[in-house]
Amino acid sequence: MHEYYFSIVMSALDVEHYYYGQGGNSVVITAENGLRLQLAIRHMVPFISRNGIRGRFKLCTDQNHKFVSLEKIRDF
Known part of the structure; x- marks a missing residue:
C-alpha cells in the first residue's frame, strides 16, 4: 500500500468545470x-x-498504484 498526502483548494466553479467533463x-x-x-x-x-474542494488529503493506492481510498485529513 502506498500513501500520498496533498493539499488542494479548488473553487466551486473549477469543480463544476471538471465534474461536467469540460x-x-x-x-x-x-x-x-x-x-x-x-x-x-x-x-x-x-x-x-x-x-468547492478545500483541505489536506491522504490518498491510498495498492501495489499497482490503483486507487484504494481517499481521506480528508484537515479543512482549510
Missing part, C-alpha cells in the same frame, strides 16, 4: 513528496461543498 475527468495533483498524481474527479465527490 476539464477532463481527472485532476493532476502534486503530492507533498513532489510526485505528480492523476486522480479521477469522481473520487473527490464526497468532499465537494458549496465552496
Whole structure:
C-alpha cells in the first residue's frame, strides 16, 4: 500500500468545470513528496461543498498504484 498526502483548494466553479467533463475527468495533483498524481474527479465527490474542494488529503493506492481510498485529513 502506498500513501500520498496533498493539499488542494479548488473553487466551486473549477469543480463544476471538471465534474461536467469540460476539464477532463481527472485532476493532476502534486503530492507533498513532489510526485505528480492523476486522480479521477469522481473520487473527490464526497468532499465537494458549496465552496468547492478545500483541505489536506491522504490518498491510498495498492501495489499497482490503483486507487484504494481517499481521506480528508484537515479543512482549510
